Amino acid sequence: MKTKTTTPLPLIALGLTLACFGLSPKVQAQEPDAPDSILTFGNTSFGDGALVSLTTGVWDTALGFEALNHNTTGHSNTGTGLRALFSNINGNLNTGHGVHALRGNVNGLFNSAHGAYTLSNNVSGLRNTATGYGVLWGNTANDNTGEGFGALFKNTTGFCNTAIGFSALINNRTGANNIAVGCNAGIEATTGSNNIYIGNIGVADESNTIRIGDPAIHQNVFLGGIPAGGLAAILFDFNNGAINIGVGGPVPFNQAPLIVGTAISKTNDTTFTLNADGVYRVSYTLRTALLSLLGSAQVQVNGSGVGPTAALILAGSPLSDQVTFPANAGDTVQVVVGGAALTLATGDNATINIDKIQ
Numbered sequence: 001m002k003t004k005t006t007t008p009l010p011l012i013a014l015g016l017t018l019a020c021f022g023l024s025p026k027v028q029a030q031e032p033d034a035p036d037s038i039l040t041f042g043n044t045s046f047g048d049g050a051l052v053s054l055t056t057g058v059w060d061t062a063l064g065f066e067a068l069n070h071n072t073t074g075h076s077n078t079g080t081g082l083r084a085l086f087s088n089i090n091g092n093l094n095t096g097h098g099v100h101a102l103r104g105n106v107n108g109l110f111n112s113a114h115g116a117y118t119l120s121n122n123v124s125g126l127r128n129t130a131t132g133y134g135v136l137w138g139n140t141a142n143d144n145t146g147e148g149f150g151a152l153f154k155n156t157t158g159f160c161n162t163a164i165g166f167s168a169l170i171n172n173r174t175g176a177n178n179i180a181v182g183c184n185a186g187i188e189a190t191t192g193s194n195n196i197y198i199g200n201i202g203v204a205d206e207s208n209t210i211r212i213g214d215p216a217i218h219q220n221v222f223l224g225g226i227p228a229g230g231l232a233a234i235l236f237d238f239n240n241g242a243i244n245i246g247v248g249g250p251v252p253f254n255q256a257p258l259i260v261g262t263a264i265s266k267t268n269d270t271t272f273t274l275n276a277d278g279v280y281r282v283s284y285t286l287r288t289a290l291l292s293l294l295g296s297a298q299v300q301v302n303g304s305g306v307g308p309t310a311a312l313i314l315a316g317s318p319l320s321d322q323v324t325f326p327a328n329a330g331d332t333v334q335v336v337v338g339g340a341a342l343t344l345a346t347g348d349n350a351t352i353n354i355d356k357i358q
Contacts, residue, residue: 050079074107081116091124158193169197175207233261233356235272242289242346250334251286251297251350263356272333272354279358280327284335285320286350288312292343299323300336309338316345324357 041058045051049066059076062068067079069086076093079085084096086103094111096102101113103120110127113119118130121138128144130136134153135146141159146152151163153170161178163169167187168180176193180186186197192207199218200211237257245251250270257266263276274280282299296311297319307323319342333354344350 087123231260231355231357232278233259233263233276235259235264235266235352235354237266237272237352238348239269239344239350240348242344242349244341244343245295245337246341247295247338248336250300250336251284251344251352253350253352261356264354267332270334272352274327274329274331274333274354274356276329276356278327278356279324280333281322281324281353281355281357282333282335283320283322283353283355284351285318286335286342287318287345287348288316289343289345290316292316293340295340295342296338297321297335297342298338300334301325301327301331303332303334305336311339312342 043051043054043058044061047064047067049069050062050064051060051068051071053070053072054060055072057071057073057075060068060071060074061078063080064084065082066086067081067084068077068088071077071088073090074088074092077085077088077091078095080097081101082099083103084098084101085094085105088094088105089107091105091107092109094102094105094108096113098114098118099116100120101115101118102111102122104123105111106123108122108125111119111122111125112129114131115133115135117134117137119128119136119139121140122128123140125140126142128136128139128142131147132149132151135151136144136155137153139152139155141157143160144152144155146163148165148168150170151165151168152161152172154173155161156173158172158175160176161169161172163180165181165185166183168182169178169186169189171187172178172189174191175189178186178189178193178195180197182199184201185199186202188204189195189202190204192205194208195202195206196210198212200214202211235257237253238255239253240255243252252269254269263274263278265273265275267273286297292312292315294312294315296309298305298309299307306325308321310319310321312319335352
């Protein structure tokens with residue numbers, strides 16, 4: 001149905017007054033209205049130049065100066081605001097609310113733009129959602145979501161990006177599959193892909209990276225089931241004093257251990273007990289004496305070796321290794337010498353870290 005408006009008397013009087021001063025024809029000229037024949041197909045038009053090019057399009061709504069001005073066959077579009085969806089010809093199922101929202105869209109489908117200059121340069125991009133001033137202004141790609149002033153403003157061909165927050169991913173141009181949440185989140189990102197930035201400005205051109213928080217501000221992390229250090233439990237111990245360890249003998253760690261959490265405990269100087277099911281990581285270093293035989297060492301769980309055997313190549317050099325393995329509550333851990341005896345140097349000569357990582 002074509003909408004008509006009535007002009008209040010004060011505005012009519014004002015118009016007559018202006019006419020007396022001889023306004024030019026250019027100033028007086030108006031865009032044509034959409035023809036009545038078109039507005040019978042579920043279309044609605046209000047505003048000069050709105051839906052004036054429509055031919056066979058149905059269920060279109062244009063409210064505002066030159067909204068959906070070029071639309072001919074596109075259907076189910078809604079344009080509200082000056083030149084919203086101005087260039088759309090045969091794009092379908094688009095929604096543009098705000099000045100120049102989806103202005104450049106020609107044949108794009110399923111786009112939603114809410115705010116002035118949102119998705120203004122989108123031509124044929126599909127399934128984009130923009131909320132806030134200038135969001136996805138330069139976009140020409142598909143499947144992007146931006147919410148917040150200037151989010152993804154410079155994005156051109158980057159696809160499947162999600163930016164939520166003031167200026168989030170504002171400088172991203174071609175990067176794809178990025179996620180940014182927070183004020184200025186990911187503002188340094190330009191071309192990198194597959195990044196996640198939460199409360200972090202990001203790094204230009206990097207890819208496949210997760211950054212959460214600002215290291216200059218956030219000093220502690222608390223996640224359910226994981227302490228601030230990032231591990232479920234930690235044990236550190238070391239040995240002091242020269243000692244010769246024969247084949248099959250466990251390496252001693254004779255100092256008081258540092259323990260965080262309850263999942264790991266020290267049974268005696270050579271044995272540690274795991275008190276919970278999970279995944280554990282054991283790291284050790286042995287500092288050998290210059291006269292040591294070229295023996296080896298291996299982590300054992302319940303008396304059986306797990307992971308590689310580390311062999312000493314040069315006497316007097318350190319011997320170290322790391323192994324990760326699943327374990328059950330009650331399992332015991334030792335570092336055991338094999339192949340030949342090992343002589344540890346004087347002073348602090350052996351360290352062990354046992355971490356429950358899951």
